[in-house]
Amino acid sequence: MDDTPHSQQLALFLASTAHDMKNSISVLSGTLERLLDGASPETEQAYPQMAQMLYQTRRLNDNLMQLLALYKRVGQPEYPFDVQPIAAGELAEQVAALSRVLLQARGIGFEVEVDPELIWHLDEDLIVGVVSHAVNNAVNYTRDRVRLALRQEGELLEIRVEDNGDGYPQALLDAGSAALSGVASGVNFQTNSAGLGLYFAREVARMHRHRGRTGSVHLENGGQLGGGCFVLTLP
Numbered sequence: 001m002d003d004t005p006h007s008q009q010l011a012l013f014l015a016s017t018a019h020d021m022k023n024s025i026s027v028l029s030g031t032l033e034r035l036l037d038g039a040s041p042e043t044e045q046a047y048p049q050m051a052q053m054l055y056q057t058r059r060l061n062d063n064l065m066q067l068l069a070l071y072k073r074v075g076q077p078e079y080p081f082d083v084q085p086i087a088a089g090e091l092a093e094q095v096a097a098l099s100r101v102l103l104q105a106r107g108i109g110f111e112v113e114v115d116p117e118l119i120w121h122l123d124e125d126l127i128v129g130v131v132s133h134a135v136n137n138a139v140n141y142t143r144d145r146v147r148l149a150l151r152q153e154g155e156l157l158e159i160r161v162e163d164n165g166d167g168y169p170q171a172l173l174d175a176g177s178a179a180l181s182g183v184a185s186g187v188n189f190q191t192n193s194a195g196l197g198l199y200f201a202r203e204v205a206r207m208h209r210h211r212g213r214t215g216s217v218h219l220e221n222g223g224q225l226g227g228g229c230f231v232l233t234l235p
Helices: 004-037 047-073 088-105 124-141 170-180 193-207
Strands: 083-087 109-114 119-123 145-153 156-163 216-222 227-234
Touching: 004 047, 004 088, 047 088, 047 124, 047 193, 083 088, 088 109, 088 119, 088 124, 088 145, 119 124, 124 145, 124 156, 124 193, 124 227, 170 216, 193 216, 193 227
Parallel strands: 109 145
Antiparallel strands: 083 119, 145 156, 156 227, 216 227
16 A cells, blocks of 8 residues: 555654744743843853753754755755845854854854855755854864855855864764765764764755756865864855
8 A cells, every 4th residue: 555645744744843843942042042142151150051051952953954954855845945046144144143142152253254245046044054053063173263254166155164173083074974975874873963964964065056066065174263164065
């Protein structure tokens, strides 16, 4: 018996549930951001714990975003892939706004380098989600600075998230290579959240195609700050 309609209903139910969970976590994250925004380590004894709670809620939100991105990837009409022209400066402002309180709570400086006249065609929600997730990951590796840079390289848009930490450990670079090469079996999704995040970032990047080119993601060490670098390129 063909169970395709049942499978489609189950997939839609899971996606709707993920959306509902994401909305609830967004409310919790927003509440924590408001509490942190009006406090400081000097005035609030639980400030460090609140900052950690915000970081964890952002991680949960990112994971749900990644699940929904995969749902889009398989072509579900209820969650269409929506490519629209967007100013690179506006994209950077959205990422900065989403990350501002967490970065401030951790005492991390945030630098943005972008051509204000640069406009690119992309799925705004998906790309903001991927780049914000990269910034959140950089919080774990940086000493005290994170840099977001958007620039045109030939016919590609290059988006870089860099930090001034010690760089990505080799194990993470290896896990990233497995996830980005599509070798899902080479990534333990139960223990390697970074590999999972990179796998979804790769899927989002590959959804962006133009004139025979496809988006891509890779990790490296170095960059202008000398630490880890997350690099997303879009055609």
